[in-house]
Amino acid sequence: MSGEGLYIDARLDLGGFSLKAETGFPARGVSAVFGPSGAGKSLLLRLIAGFETPREGVIRFGGTSWFDSAEGTNLPAWKRPVGFLFQDGRLFDHLDVAGNLDFARRRARVPGVPGEELIDALDLSALLTRRVRELSGGERQRVALARTLLSGPELLLLDEPLSALDRARKREILPYLERVVAMSRIPAIYVSHDPAEVLRLSHHIVLLEGGVIRAAGSAHALSGELYRDASPGERLNVLDGYVSADSAGEGLAAIDTPAGHIVAVLAASPPPGSPVRLLIAAQDIAIALVRPAGTSIRNILPARVQAVTENTDSGLATVTLDLSGTVLNACISQSSVSALRLGTGKSVFALVKSVRVEI
Numbered sequence: 436m437s438g439e440g441l442y443i444d445a446r447l448d449l450g451g452f453s454l455k456a457e458t459g460f461p462a463r464g465v466s467a468v469f470g471p472s473g474a475g476k477s478l479l480l481r482l483i484a485g486f487e488t489p490r491e492g493v494i495r496f497g498g499t500s501w502f503d504s505a506e507g508t509n510l511p512a513w514k515r516p517v518g519f520l521f522q523d524g525r526l527f528d529h530l531d532v533a534g535n536l537d538f539a540r541r542r543a544r545v546p547g548v549p550g551e552e553l554i555d556a557l558d559l560s561a562l563l564t565r566r567v568r569e570l571s572g573g574e575r576q577r578v579a580l581a582r583t584l585l586s587g588p589e590l591l592l593l594d595e596p597l598s599a600l601d602r603a604r605k606r607e608i609l610p611y612l613e614r615v616v617a618m619s620r621i622p623a624i625y626v627s628h629d630p631a632e633v634l635r636l637s638h639h640i641v642l643l644e645g646g647v648i649r650a651a652g653s654a655h656a657l658s659g660e661l662y663r664d665a666s667p668g669e670r671l672n673v674l675d676g677y678v679s680a681d682s683a684g685e686g687l688a689a690i691d692t693p694a695g696h697i698v699a700v701l702a703a704s705p706p707p708g709s710p711v712r713l714l715i716a717a718q719d720i721a722i723a724l725v726r727p728a729g730t731s732i733r734n735i736l737p738a739r740v741q742a743v744t745e746n747t748d749s750g751l752a753t754v755t756l757d758l759s760g761t762v763l764n765a766c767i768s769q770s771s772v773s774a775l776r777l778g779t780g781k782s783v784f785a786l787v788k789s790v791r792v793e794i
C-alpha cells in the first residue's frame with residue numbers, strides 16, 4: 436500500500452483535539468472517510484494536503500515522502516500534487532466560469548484532464564460565460580470540480596463537496612462526480628457522513644471516530660458499520676456485480692453478482708461486463724422457506740441463515756443470510772422469525788423486493 440497509494444501514520448494535536456491516523460488508501464478509485472461530526476475527517480484531509488503539520492509520523496504517496504518527522508521531510512502544501520475540493524467550492528466571484536477554469540489550467544504544473552472532456556462530462560458549456568454569483572449551488576460545485584481537475588492533481592481530496600446541497604441537488608450532481616472521477620483515473624478521498632452517499636461512491640472505506648481510525652476495508656465489509664445509528668431496516672446491503680450478457684427484458688438488466696443472478700430496473704443499458712453496484716435495503720429482503728410461485732418478486736435467491744439478531748425495542752430482527760459465501764442482512768419482524776422457526780443453518784429463500792442500481 437505505502438508504495439502505491441497513500442499511506443499515513445501521523446499524530447496531530449490541535450486545541451483539545453487529538454488525531455491519530457494510521458491507514459492506507461488504494462491508488463485507484465474512490466475511498467471514503469466516514470464518521471460523525473467532529474470525528475476529525477476534515478483534519479485528516481488537511482494533514483494529507485499539508486494544511487496542517489503532524490506532531491510526528493509519516494505521509495507517503497506513490498512511494499514519495501510528503502512528511503516524515505524522523506527524516507525531517509515536510510513537503511509544503513503547494514508542492515503536493517493534490518486537488519482539494521471544499522464544501523463551498525471557493526470559486527473566484529469576480530471571474531466568469533471560463534475565467535475560473537482558465538485560471539486553474541494556467542496554474543497546472545502538469546496538464547490536468549483535458550478541458551473539453553471535462554466541460555462535456557460536467558455539462559458546463561452553457562455556463563461558461565456566466566458569473567459565478569449567478570450559479571446555483573450544484574452548478575458551482577460542478578465548476579469547482581472541473582477547476583480542481585484542471586489543476587493537474589494526482590490525488591483528489593473531496594471534503595463533503597455536496598454537504599451544502601439539498602437531497603435533490605445531491606442526487607443530480609452525484610453522477611457527474613462519479614463520471615469525472617472514473618474518467619480522470621485519479622484516486623480520490625471523499626469525506627462524508629452520509630452512509631448512502633459513501634456506499635454509492637466508494638469501494639474502500641475508513642471509519643473515523645473521536646480522532647481514531649476504528650476500521651478500514653471494503654464497502655461490502657463495512658456497510659453494516661455505517662448504519663450503526665440507523666434503524667435495522669434502513670441499513671443498506673452492498674453487492675458489486677457486472678451487467679450480464681443475458682438479456683433480462685425491456686428496461687431490465689440482468690446482473691451477475693457473487694450472491695447470484697439479479698434482475699433490476701435500469702433506465703440506461705450499459706454494455707455487458709459493465710461494473711454496477713447494487714444497494715439493497717435490509718427491509719426490502721423478505722424470507723421464505725420454499726421458493727414462492729406466482730409472485731411479482733423477480734429475485735428469489737437460495738440462502739442459508741447465518742445468524743438471527745433480535746432488536747427487542749423495535750420488534751424487528753436482523754437475519755444474516757449467507758448466499759454462496761456473500762452475506763446479506765434482511766430485516767423482518769420477530770414474529771416472522773418465530774413463525775418460520777428461523778435459526779442458524781436453516782435453508783431459506785431470500786426474496787429481494789427492491790434493488791437500487793448504481794453504475
Ligand SMILES: Nc1ncnc2c1ncn2[C@@H]1O[C@H](COP(=O)(O)OP(=O)(O)OP(=O)(O)O)[C@@H](O)[C@H]1O
Binds near residue numbers: 451471474
Ligand atoms: N484549527 C483548529 N483548532 C482547534 N481545534 C480544531 C481546529 N480544527 C478542528 N478542530 C477540532 O477538531 C475536531 C475535529 O474537527 P474536524 O473538522 O476534522 O471534524 P469533522 O469530522 O470533519 O466534522 P464535520 O463532519 O462536522 O465537518 C473538532 O472537535 C474540531 O472542533
